[in-house]
Structures are given as structure tokens and as C-alpha cells.
Amino acid sequence: MNAASVASDLTSDLDIQRFYPDFSPVEVPSGTSARRAWIGSIQPFEEDTSAKLLLRALDENRVVEVDRGTVRAISCPKASHPLEARLVYMQISFHLLLLEYAAPVHPRVYGWRPKISRYTLPGHPHLRGDQQIEYAGAYLPALCVYSAAEFKYVKRTPPLVEFLDQTATFLAKQLIWIRTRQLFEIKTDRLIYAPASGARVLDLEPRAEDNVPGISRHTRPVTRIWKGYWPGAIAPAGPTAHVAAIDPNSECWCGRGIRYRDCHFQFEKRMAFKK
Numbered sequence: 285m286n287a288a289s290v291a292s293d294l295t296s297d298l299d300i301q302r303f304y305p306d307f308s309p310v311e312v313p314s315g316t317s318a319r320r321a322w323i324g325s326i327q328p329f330e331e332d333t334s335a336k337l338l339l340r341a342l343d344e345n346r347v348v349e350v351d352r353g354t355v356r357a358i359s360c361p362k363a364s365h366p367l368e369a370r371l372v373y374m375q376i377s378f379h380l381l382l383l384e385y386a387a388p389v390h391p392r393v394y395g396w397r398p399k400i401s402r403y404t405l406p407g408h409p410h411l412r413g414d415q416q417i418e419y420a421g422a423y424l425p426a427l428c429v430y431s432a433a434e435f436k437y438v439k440r441t442p443p444l445v446e447f448l449d450q451t452a453t454f455l456a457k458q459l460i461w462i463r464t465r466q467l468f469e470i471k472t473d474r475l476i477y478a479p480a481s482g483a484r485v486l487d488l489e490p491r492a493e494d495n496v497p498g499i500s501r502h503t504r505p506v507t508r509i510w511k512g513y514w515p516g517a518i519a520p521a522g523p524t525a526h527v528a529a530i531d532p533n534s535e536c537w538c539g540r541g542i543r544y545r546d547c548h549f550q551f552e553k554r555m556a557f558k559k
Contacts, residue, residue: 299445300322300324303445304352307324308322309321312383318384323379323380326377327354327376327378328378329355331374335371335456335460336365336368337356338360339367340360340363340365341359343365343516344361367513371460372482380394381419387541390432390447391447392415393426394426395424399422401425406489406491427454430454431537432535433530433534433535433544457514465510470509476508489510491506523551523553526548526556527552
């Protein structure tokens with residue numbers, strides 16, 4: 285390791301210890317190409333009231349403040365949000381695994397305790413199964429914290445710190461999604477069941493992707509789905525939306541740090557028009 289790399293590593297350590305003191309360096313998980321790794325905790329909300337105010341702010345895409353993983357609304361509408369009464373028991377802390385890669389690849393983060401995956405949270409709308417790793421005996425997908433095609437780092441904030449700020453905001457939105465889930469009929473979008481505020485949702489509903497030909501023993505009808513509210517603007521997702529929204533000369537959404545035209549563009553273009 286040369287002197288420049290050592291200096292960069294020391295700077296990263298100081299940045300994280302200053303802004304996210306709960307994070308500590310750990311051994312890089314085997315099977316990954318990461319250059320460094322940290323384990324630490326983030327609790328997005330101090331209490332329920334701040335979660336309700338944040339929901340109001342996020343719903344209007346207002347700028348929010350992140351302080352050592354705590355997310356707060358800077359300003360928000362005075363009128364209450366129709367779903368905010370469901371935001372109770374929001375003081376949840378997440379134990380995370382953070383991986384840093386050599387430039388230009390973006391960092392990645394994984395929900396370790398509680399585990400954040402399709403298994404523990406079926407229907408989660410923002411997980412990266414293509415970046416799944418095995419860690420401590422569990423298979424974990426990366427959290428889709430942002431689309432690299434839209435998010436740009438600012439020079440005044442250390443990149444890893446800004447990434448963790450984005451992660452804290454993601455976790456705040458995820459908690460809102462978890463608390464606002466209700467059961468709907470797919471064909472009619474009719475509300476079937478609304479759990480009491482704070483009640484645990486046991487999502488055992490079958491999904492189309494579960495019925496894999498040659499693997500699934502029994503085809504299960506997919507008629508109902510748990511849906512929650514994910515506040516704020518959402519980046520375009522899927523091949524069709526990516527091809528329509530991302531300039532081929534811009535950075536690819538995936539976070540590898542290269543141009544879209546040299547990364548996912550040709551594949552997604554074929555998929556978008558494969559009909």
C-alpha cells in the first residue's frame with residue numbers, strides 16, 4: 285500500500301469516527317472486492333413526533349437534516365399527513381455493514397441486525413439483489429440507497445459520510461414503509477386489512493416470482509399484496525424507465541462509476557424493447 289492510500293484510509297477513518305462514531309473497522313468479508321469494511325449502527329428517529337414531521341417533509345420532497353444518522357425535517361407543512369398516525373414505535377436502531385470500494389465504485393451498505401432482505405421483508409421495493417453477499421451465515425442484498433445516475437456527491441462532505449447520511453434517510457423511509465403496510469386485493473386495489481398502528485405485519489402472501497417453473501412444487505395464486513408508503517421522489521427503476529430517463533453518457537445507475545452506455549445500457553435497451 286502506497287503513502288497516498290494510507291493517507292486516504294486514515295482520512296476515511298477520521299471522517300467516519302467524527303460523524304458516525306458508532307462505526308468501527310472490521311475485516312473485509314470474503315468473496316467481495318471491497319477494500320475496507322465497517323460495522324456500525326444508525327437510528328433514524330429519536331421519537332415518533334420527528335418521524336411524523338419527516339413524513340410531511342419527505343412527501344413534498346423538502347430538504348432534510350441528518351446528524352450522526354438522526355434524520356430531521358428542517359421545515360414541513362403544518363397540516364398532518366393522512367398516514368402519520370401509523371408512525372409509532374419508530375425508535376429502531378439498525379446494525380449495518382458498510383463496504384468501501386476502490387474508486388470509482390460507490391460504497392455499499394447491508395442491513396445486518398435486524399436483517400434487511402426479501403426473506404425478512406417480502407415486497408421491499410428498494411433492495412439490490414444483484415449485490416448480494418454472504419455475511420455471518422446470512423445472505424444479504426445491498427440497500428438501494430440511491431440511483432448513481434441521479435445522486436451526485438458534494439465536495440464539502442466526505443463521500444463515506446455523505447453515503448451514510450443517504451443511508452440514514454433510506455432507513456427512515458423504510459421504517460415509514462414498514463409501519464404503513466396494509467393488505468390489498470391486487471385486481472381491485474381494495475383494502476382488505478389495516479393492522480392497528482404499530483402492530484407486527486406477518487407477510488406470508490405468495491408472489492409471482494415464487495412460482496418458478498421446474499423449482500416451485502406448487503403454484504400458489506397471487507391475489508393479495510401488502511403495500512406500504514415510501515415517501516418522497518423515487519428514481520426511475522427497471523430497464524424501460526432507465527433507458528428513457530438516463531443519458532447514455534451519464535453515470536450508470538448501478539454504482540460502478542462508469543458511463544451508462546459502457547455498463548447496463550445495451551442490455552437494458554434489449555430488455556426494454558423485448559416484447
